[in-house]
Amino acid sequence: MHDQHSAAELPHLRRQKILLILERDGKVMASELSQHFAVSEDTIRRDLAELASAGLVQRVHGGALPRPKDTGKDYFTRISETDEVKMQLAQLAAQRVQDGQIVVFDSGTTTLQIARSLPVDIAITAITASPMTAITLSEYKGIKVILAGGQLNPATMSASGHETLRLLAGIKADLLFTGVCAIHPQVGLSSLHFEEVPVKQAMLDCASHVIAVTTADKLGAVEPFVVAPCNRVHTLITEQHVASGNVEDYRALGVEVVQWVG
Known part of the structure; x- marks a missing residue:
């Protein structure tokens, strides 16, 4: 007392x-x-x-x-920085890709790192609204790349709008690597950018299996615009040590949680 x-x-x-x-x-x-x-x-x-x-x-x-953690860094600054944890998480995620699959790559620097981490001889069809990710994927001889058009958002370097949504509506993908701005057990996936929301939702709708890959600082965080509840994610790949919240909260929602042991 x-x-x-x-x-x-x-x-x-x-x-x-x-x-x-x-x-x-x-x-x-x-x-x-x-x-x-x-x-x-x-x-x-x-x-x-x-x-x-x-x-x-x-x-x-x-x-x-x-409060969501905003680094204040632009897209090109973030992709130029070497992040060992992000690279290791991306390599874990890339192991989930199998030959013959149709795979959707969302925008974001982590998703770009996943594209860079694929096996050199992988043979898949890849769909993305991110020109940077499309360029990376085009370097693989066995990957057929489909780039969704639309208006480019300079903050995310990804396309959005009717053209993007129309293309995604016609796709039945095996796998989606969704970008993560923030993820909270109760609130779900959320984004800092309003125009990203319908694109992310369309990607979630078109994929049979959804993988979210994120560093621990985005767990338990919330951005202004909610995309979808956590149960839309099938697999969450993150760090072993989580400062905010508990990964068991995600497992309780039926999400497979894979933690990188550094």
Whole structure:
């Protein structure tokens, strides 16, 4: 009771503890925090509003989620940087591709790395809306590349719009490597870019098996635009050590979780 009383009297201390609970659980609810700290829900809502204003949390109905991590780097800066973890995850993902498959590659630097990690003698049909990924895939003699057209988004270097959606609607793919901006057990896959949402949804609809490959910092995070619930993902490939939330939350939703042991 002493801790609860101290937290109730010192708002800054209570807010620090809220952040610790958020880091541990991946989500906080105002009703639960009210009971935990023995203060009113209005008080907790003010705490969450202050934390959100400081850019430390993202408000959602009834509580808050971790703030998505934005590196502030553009696409070409990100692909030029060597990330050992991302390379290892991409190699794990590339092992899932089999000869004769039709494979959809979403946009994103991780998905581009998967394309770079395929076996040199692989023979597949690849579909992508990312020109950079298409160029990489075209270097393989056994890969037939189909590039979806549309308006190019400079932020993601990927096409979107009616032309992109029309092409994807006519495809029945074996496998999709979906790009991950953020993934949360309750919220699902979400994106920073509104125009990406219908393209990502169309990709999910056209593939028999969906693989999401992501570094641990995107687990438990949420971006403004929701794409789909987590159960649309069949396999999640990520790091062994996860700071935010618990990979068991994804397994409980029926997602196969594969963790790279570095």
